[in-house]
Each structure stands twice: as C-alpha cells, then as structure tokens.
Amino acid sequence: MKNENKIQYIYGIADNALILGQRLSELCGHGPNLETDIAMTNMALDLLGQTRSYYQYVAQLSGDGKTEDDIAFLRIERQYKNVLLVEQPNRHFGYVITRQFFYDAFHLLLLEELQNSNDETVAAIAKKAIKEVSYHQRFSSDWIKRLGDGTEESHQKVQEAVDDLWKYTDELFHMTDDDKIAVENGVGVNTYDLREKYDQRIREVFEEATITIPETKWFQKGGKQGIHSEHMGYLLSDLQYMQRTYPNMKW
Amino acid sequence: MSEKEIKNHGAEHSLSLEEIFEQRIARDEKIEPKDWMPEKYRKTHIRQISQHAHSEIVGMLPEGNWITRAPSLRRKVALLAKVQDEAGHGLYLYSACETLGISREELYEQLHTGKAKYSSIFNYPTVTWADMGAIGWLVDGAAIINQVPLCSTSYGPYARAMIRVCKEESFHQRQGYEIMITLANGSPEQKEMAQDALNRWWWPSLMMFGPTDAESVHTAQSMKWKLKRKTNDELRQQFIDQTVPQAELIGLTIPDPDLKWNEEKKGYDFGKIDWDEFWQVVKGHGPCNKERMTARVNAWEKGEWVRNAAMAYAKKQEDKKLKKAI
Numbered sequence: 422m423k424n425e426n427k428i429q430y431i432y433g434i435a436d437n438a439l440i441l442g443q444r445l446s447e448l449c450g451h452g453p454n455l456e457t458d459i460a461m462t463n464m465a466l467d468l469l470g471q472t473r474s475y476y477q478y479v480a481q482l483s484g485d486g487k488t489e490d491d492i493a494f495l496r497i498e499r500q501y502k503n504v505l506l507v508e509q510p511n512r513h514f515g516y517v518i519t520r521q522f523f524y525d526a527f528h529l530l531l532l533e534e535l536q537n538s539n540d541e542t543v544a545a546i547a548k549k550a551i552k553e554v555s556y557h558q559r560f561s562s563d564w565i566k567r568l569g570d571g572t573e574e575s576h577q578k579v580q581e582a583v584d585d586l587w588k589y590t591d592e593l594f595h596m597t598d599d600d601k602i603a604v605e606n607g608v609g610v611n612t613y614d615l616r617e618k619y620d621q622r623i624r625e626v627f628e629e630a631t632i633t634i635p636e637t638k639w640f641q642k643g644g645k646q647g648i649h650s651e652h653m654g655y656l657l658s659d660l661q662y663m664q665r666t667y668p669n670m671k672w
Numbered sequence: 673m674s675e676k677e678i679k680n681h682g683a684e685h686s687l688s689l690e691e692i693f694e695q696r697i698a699r700d701e702k703i704e705p706k707d708w709m710p711e712k713y714r715k716t717h718i719r720q721i722s723q724h725a726h727s728e729i730v731g732m733l734p735e736g737n738w739i740t741r742a743p744s745l746r747r748k749v750a751l752l753a754k755v756q757d758e759a760g761h762g763l764y765l766y767s768a769c770e771t772l773g774i775s776r777e778e779l780y781e782q783l784h785t786g787k788a789k790y791s792s793i794f795n796y797p798t799v800t801w802a803d804m805g806a807i808g809w810l811v812d813g814a815a816i817i818n819q820v821p822l823c824s825t826s827y828g829p830y831a832r833a834m835i836r837v838c839k840e841e842s843f844h845q846r847q848g849y850e851i852m853i854t855l856a857n858g859s860p861e862q863k864e865m866a867q868d869a870l871n872r873w874w875w876p877s878l879m880m881f882g883p884t885d886a887e888s889v890h891t892a893q894s895m896k897w898k899l900k901r902k903t904n905d906e907l908r909q910q911f912i913d914q915t916v917p918q919a920e921l922i923g924l925t926i927p928d929p930d931l932k933w934n935e936e937k938k939g940y941d942f943g944k945i946d947w948d949e950f951w952q953v954v955k956g957h958g959p960c961n962k963e964r965m966t967a968r969v970n971a972w973e974k975g976e977w978v979r980n981a982a983m984a985y986a987k988k989q990e991d992k993k994l995k996k997a998i
C-alpha cells in the first residue's frame with residue numbers, strides 16, 4: 422500500500438478526532454456544572470492526544486519534514502477529511518451530547534477492529550484509544566438517557582438534536598477509495614461491517630432514553646471528500662489563526 | 673501546653689469554648705467540620721474559601737479564550753489541561769466550603785449577584801497568545817506565593833485542598849514561564865508579544881496581593897487563624913524579588929522605571945502602584961468584569977435544564993428500584 426493512500430486513510434480517522442476535540446474545547450469553562458465541564462474537557466484531551474499520535478505517524482510516513490502542527494493547522498479546508506457530524510456546532514448541551522453519542526458509538530466499534538490492523542503503529546494507537554473511547558461512550562450514553570428520560574424540556578431538546586443530527590450518521594460508514602485500499606491491505610477497517618452493531622447500540626440506548634429515530638431517507642455526506650458544511654471555515658479560522666498569522670515560528 | 677494541661681487548666685478556670693478553640697489553633701491543631709467553631713470563624717472561612725473557589729472558575733475564562741486558537745497541538749493540550757486543573761481547584765474548594773454548611777447553589781448565587789468577590793486579575797482581557805505565558809508565569813506565580821502559607825492554615829478541609837492546589841499551581845507557573853522563554857527566544861514579533869504581555873500583566877499581578885498593609889482590614893484576625901502568615905506588602909515584595917531575575921534571565925524588561933535593587937533591604941524598591949485602577953476593577957468597573965459575570969451566569973442558566981434533567985432522571989431510577997423492591 423502506498424504511503425499516500427495510508428496517509429489519506431489516517432486523515433479519515435484523525436481529522437474526526439481533531440475537529441471534535443476542537444468543538445469540545447470551545448466548551449471548556451462553560452459547562453452546565455463543574456463535573457460535566459471537567460468530563461467534557463477530558464474527552465477533548467483524549468481526542469487531541471489521539472490526533473497527535475496519528476499526525477506524528479503521518480509526518481513520519483510523508484517524510485517531507487512536515488510536523489504534526491503543519492498537518493493540523495496548515496491544510497486548506499478541502500484537505501480535511503472529517504465527517505460532517507463532528508464539525509456541527511455546539512448549539513446546546515443536547516446537541517453536544519447527541520453529536521458525541523453518535524460519534525462515540527461508531528468510534529468504539531471502529532477502534533475495536535482497528536487494533537487488529539497489520540500496521541503496528543495504527544494498531545497501537547487504536548488499542549490505547551479504546552480505553553478512552555469506552556469511557557466517552559459511557560458518558561454520552563448516560564447523558565442521552567438522562568436527557569431523554571429526564572424532564573419534558575430535556576426530552577424535547579435532545580429529541581430536537583437527534584432529529585437534526587441523525588442525517589449525518591450515514592456518512593460515518595461511507596468508504597472512500599483510500600479506505601477501500603486500506604481495507605484490502607489489512608490496514609483499515611471495513612465500516613460496512615460495523616453498521617448493524619451501530620444501529621443496535623443506538624436503538625438500545627434510545628429505547629431506554631425514550632427517544633425516537635427520525636424516519637428520514639435523506640442523509641448528508643461530503644466531509645470525507647473534503648466538502649464541508651459552512652461551519653467548517655469558521656472553526657478553521659480559529660484553529661489556524663496563529664499559524665496563519667505568524668508563519669514558520671516555534672511556539 | 674499539652675492536651676491534658678489545657679483540659680485541667682480549662683476545668684479550673686472554666687475556659688470558654690472560644691478560648692479552648694483559640695488554644696487549639698495556637699497549638700497548630702486542625703479544626704474539622706464537626707468541631708465547634710465561633711460563628712465569626714465559620715463566616716470568615718466561607719468568605720475566603722468561596723472567594724478563592726470563585727477565582728478558580730472565573731479564572732478559567734481568560735485562558736479559555738485562547739484554547740481554540742492555541743498555536744500548536746502541544747500547547748493546545750497543555751492549555752486545556754491547565755484550565756481543567758482550575759476547574760478541579762474550584763471543585764475541591766467548593767467542597768471544602770460546603771463543609772461549613774453552605775450549598776454550592778448558594779455560593780454561585782453569591783457570585784452571580786456580585787455579593788461574593790473573586791480575584792480582580794481575571795477582569796483583564798487576554799489579547800494575545802503571550803498572555804497565556806504571562807498569566808501562568810505571573811498570575812499563577814503570585815497565587816502560589818499567596819497560597820503556600822494556606823497549606824498549613826487552621827481549617828482542615830481548606831488546608832488539605834490547598835496542598836493539592838499548590839502542587840498544580842507550581843506546575844502551571846513553570847508551564848507559563850516556559851511559554852515566555854520560547855517567545856523571548858523566538859522571532860522579533862514573538863519577543864515583542866512577550867514583552868507586551870509582561871507590560872500589561874505586571875502591575876495587575878502586583879495588585880493581586882491586595883492593598884498595602886496600612887489600608888488592609890482583617891489582617892490581625894486572619895493572622896491569628898493562620899489564614900495569613902505574612903502581610904500583603906511582605907508577600908508582594910517576595911513576588912517581586914523572585915520574578916525580576918526570571919525576567920532578566922530571558923531578556924524581558926519589567927515595566928517599572930523605578931525598579932532598583934536595594935542592597936540594604938536585600939530586595940527591590942519599586943514604583944507606585946495605581947491603587948485607583950485597583951479599586952476601579954474591584955468595584956466592578958474593570959475591562960472585563962461584565963463579560964466574566966455574563967459568561968458565568970450564562971453557563972449556569974443555560975445549564976439549568978440539564979441539571980434538572982439529571983435530577984429528574986436520578987429520581988425516576990430511584991423510584992424504579994423501589995418499585996422492584998416492593
């Protein structure tokens with residue numbers, strides 16, 4: 422497998438961690454109580470830690486002197502390969518939790534397979550991340566239940582978020598050409614195989630939370646091809662601000 | 673006096689509860705939540721511990737302002753972890769305060785209505801990345817000097833919380849100074865950014881030690897209860913003497929033309945602090961007082977439905993368990 426394909430495959434995973442980590446970072450200091458604030462910051466730290474491991478590996482693979490920071494901060498929007506789901510804004514706590522829950526359920530299934538990758542570095546990163554992401558999944562599932570089966574207001578709010586974000590879940594399972602090459606070479610995970618377990622997991626938690634899955638046949642995609650929502654540019658303006666304003670400096 | 677002697681002594685002269693209490697403190701015994709304590713001790717401690725807790729969580733805001741824009745992944749992660757530590761400090765301190773019989777809701781209420789104060793330093797804006805360095809170096813640095821003596825203060829839960837807090841604050845201070853070193857050794861723009869941050873944060877940091885001794889109330893009482901070991905002016909002097917060489921070492925200039933080593937007192941003489949500015953900010957008219965309070969009140973109000981949901985859910989689960997048991 423060519424390094425370039427592998428790099429693109431890794432972006433498809435790592436960019437999700439970066440962008441979701443960035444979104445969670447926005448909330449630090451603004452949570453509904455201190456305990457939740459600390460827990461969400463923990464998830465941001467885990468995701469950004471994973472991002473660094475992946476990007477350091479990409480830097481090594483590309484062998485052109487690029488650093489993890491060049492990769493994180495100096496690509497153009499079209500080169501980020503995260504799914505649309507993770508870039509969706511923190512409209513309210515219900516959105517934050519639903520976005521997290523939809524991603525965590527996928528992320529954990531993905532990592533459980535990815536730890537068997539024949540690429541040792543990727544496998545090691547996945548293995549380490551599983552512990553962290555199982556905690557994320559527990560956290561977001563618990564909150565989905567609290568909000569769904571809490572008060573009338575919380576039920577309505579989390580259902581609203583589910584209705585809005587459900588259309589971004591399908592993209593999680595799409596495979597790009599690079600993904601397919603990675604699967605053929607034993608590096609990557611066939612995401613089609615994760616779908617059934619994913620749906621089951623979502624259904625279980627939603628049932629307890631008394632939340633209904635919207636009946637839509639229309640889903641959104643594009644992130645994996647680098648065609649993002651209009652939110653992405655603003656997120657990147659923040660993320661890239663220092664590196665763009667002060668190029669070629671050490672921080 | 674030993675415990676026994678005090679007891680005997682107490683029996684003979686029928687010492688008041690208050691006298692016994694003061695003797696315990698004089699002997700460096702810790703006061704614990706269940707112990708008898710004078711009402712004034714309780715009130716003073718609620719005021720000081722909650723003010724400290726509020727400072728930790730309001731202090732998350734100026735630095736939180738730069739998390740999404742941190743210049744490297746390493747710095748972003750370190751800053752996130754730092755701000756998270758401050759949340760943790762808030763948590764320990766609120767818990768310590770709650771042992772004195774006041775709820776977290778009441779404490780927040782006091783903060784949000786302006787009845788309780790927090791450290792004025794957090795009412796200044798963070799306008800460049802270098803402010804993350806300056807805050808860690810100077811603000812956490814000043815906080816440590818203020819707080820290390822509290823690790824042996826008389827109220828047990830507060831003293832224990834402070835031991836954990838101080839350990840992390842010294843880590844923050846080193847991390848902040850390290851940001852400044854990197855900037856000072858960097859490009860001309862970076863060096864200028866570092867100097868500018870030092871210029872803006874120096875004087876407010878000196879104000880963190882509070883008014884001069886001549887103007888300071890409560891000092892005598894606080895000394896007796898070991899809420900204070902040194903006066904404001906002594907602590908301020910210690911901070912200056914410690915920080916000036918650190919600035920020199922990395923080629924930054926302290927923005928005080930009157931700063932001069934005084935061989936006789938083995939410390940620096942320094943210029944006049946603008947106490948008008950200090951009182952302006954304390955009284956609520958600093959550059960960011962409104963913004964900080966709005967952010968806190970917003971987080972609390974927008975979180976209300978979430979907290980209610982958690983409570984309602986917990987109750988439902990409890991009821992389910994009960995039903996099963998029956």
Ligand SMILES: [Fe+2]
Pocket residue numbers: 727728761815837841
């Ligand atoms: Fe502090």
Ligand SMILES: [Fe+2]
Pocket residue numbers: 728757758761837841
């Ligand atoms: Fe702190």
Ligand SMILES: [Fe+2]
Pocket residue numbers: 758812840841844
């Ligand atoms: Fe700190």
